Amino acid sequence: MSRLRGPTAEQVEALALMQQSPLPTEGNAFPALWLLAYDVPESRLQAIADADAEFFAATPMYRLEDHKVWAKLSTAHADYADQTPSTDDFERFCKTRQENCLDKVRADPAAYDALIERNRALLDRVAGLSRYSHYRYTATNSTDMMLPPFQLAGYGLTRVAWQFARGDVDEALAGACDGVRTWRRLGAHSDSLLARMIGIAYASDGYARLLAQMLAELPASHELPASCDSAFSPPAVADLSICEAMKGEFSLADHAVRSQLLGELARSPWIHRAIGSLVFDVDQTSAMTAVINARHCSDDTNAQLQLDQPMATPESSLNLWRLECVANFAGCVLTDVARPAYADYQWRAQDYGARLELMAALLWLREHADPDEPLQAQLTRRWEATRRGDRGIRFVEDGSMVELEEFSRRPDREWRLPLLPSR
Incomplete structure (x- = not known):
């Protein structure tokens, strides 16, 4: 009965x-991000x-263990020079959260002049990501994830800070706002949870924060792009x-289970296959996983998002007496573990929306502040x-932040x- 019951209406x-x-x-950023380290013509990406x-x-x-760096996993390695920054350059590029990029650049102007020049081709490709409209992972037939070098995509932040520090103020302001627009668009239209979170980090922790720091040094009369x-x-x-x-996460997980896990089980001794068939049902597990992921797409969730209400963490529903678990004990355990795992990702997306709103409020204040x-x-x-x-705000550091x-x-x-505005 458990095996033959089939999926519920939900x-x-x-x-x-x-x-x-x-x-x-057209407009998928995945090929450009995957090959970011190589000067590959757009027509070949x-x-x-x-x-x-x-x-x-x-x-x-x-079989890939000999490839110690991701770059050697690409066929571009044979025809195009690898322009991944050196270890020393890696240390100089600003990280998204850990430091004040303006202070870091100003501490050694000559070194950053040379850094930007050495990596100009790479930084131009990073800026070129603004041409794309979405991020869709296309290697869906692979059981091993092709992870683009997202870290390289964050190096554009350093060039914006460098432009501001050397006096190219308007160019830097435009670069910061373009960075927010790019990652806001790619993140919102991404089928990868990793790319979604990176988009949030680069748009808000990176470019938006840097923009606020730059504007704090400028008079309120300085016009914005x-x-x-x-x-x-x-x-x-x-x-x-x-x-x-979450749709992308479901697709990848379902493919991995069906191609990799079932493949390994098919190559196992007969006793393992017999036990596996008693405790795991791939179709029922897929159906239960779909319910967990679909929660983030429901009308109720969208209503909560629009009202900026925190999405509740789903509680464990594991009950070994459930009929669907009799022939799928392992699947029930796996989906029960996954049930609350995505709550923090949803909260971070909601926080990100509030960050955009707070920055918009600060820009309004810059234009309309009453000096009295x-x-x-x-x-x-x-x-x-x-x-x-x-959601509230509070003032810290003697009211300056x-x-x-x-x-x-x-x-x-x-x-x-x-x-x-700045004082």
């Missing part, structure tokens, strides 16, 4: 929902990425949701008038910005 609906919506064939995907699909991971308006436009549901990323009233009072009033929920109350509470992720 599971059938969730499985249908987890089918990825088609995206345009897709063909090389497809060849690499075929290599991954045909080569088990244990037009791109800043769209960079900090009110967040839509796509900015706050991880639905598309404390900035803290004016910002608080603006925030309370425009925020979507009950504003800090956002976040759902994902981590000491290393405190998000604070200098008050604008």
Whole structure:
């Protein structure tokens, strides 16, 4: 009865929902990100990425152990020079959260002049990511994940800080707002949870924070580039949701189970196959997983996102007396472990939307501040008038910085910005 019961109506609906919506064939950033270390012409990016995907699909991971760096996993290694920065250059590039990039660049101007020149081709390709509209992982037939060098994509932040430090102020401001727009767009239209979180980090922890630091040194009369308006436009549901990323996670996990796990089981001794068939049902596990992932795509979740209400952590539902678990004990255990695992990712996406709103409020304050009233009072009033929920802000460091109350509470992720305009 347990084996033959089939999926419930809820599971059938969730499985249908987890089918990825088609995206345009043009505008996918995955090939450009995967080959970011190589000066590959744009016309060749897709063909090389497809060849690499075929290599991954045909080569088990244990055969890849000799490839100590990701770059050697690409067929581009044979025809194009690897422009990955050296270890010394890696240490000089700014990291997204750990440091003040402006201070780091100003501490050694000559060294950063040379750094930017040595890596100019790579940094141009990073800036070129602004041409793409979405991120769709295309190597779906591979059991081993093709992870692009996302870290290289974050090095554009250093060039923006370098431009500002050397006096190219307008170019730096435009670069920061373009960076927010790029990663806001790619993150919101990504089928990868990793790419989604990286988009959040680069757009908010990276470019938005750097923009605030630069504006704190400029008079309020300094005009902003037009791109800043769209960079900090009110967040839509796509900015706050991880639905598309969860569809991608479901697709990858389902493929891995069906191709890799079942393949290993088929090669096992008969006794292992017999036991496996008694405790694991791939179709029922897939249906239960779909329900977990589809929760992030529901109308109720979207309503919570629009009202900026924290999504509740789902509780464990493991019950060995459930009929569906009788013939799928292992699947029930696996899905029960996964059930609460994605809550923090959703909170981080919601926090990200609030970060965009706080930055927009600061930009409003920069333009409309009353010189006869404390900035803290004016910002608080603006925030309370425009925020979507009950999320608060507080002023720290003697009132010179504003800090956002976040759902994902981590000491290393405190998000604070200098008050604008500068004094």
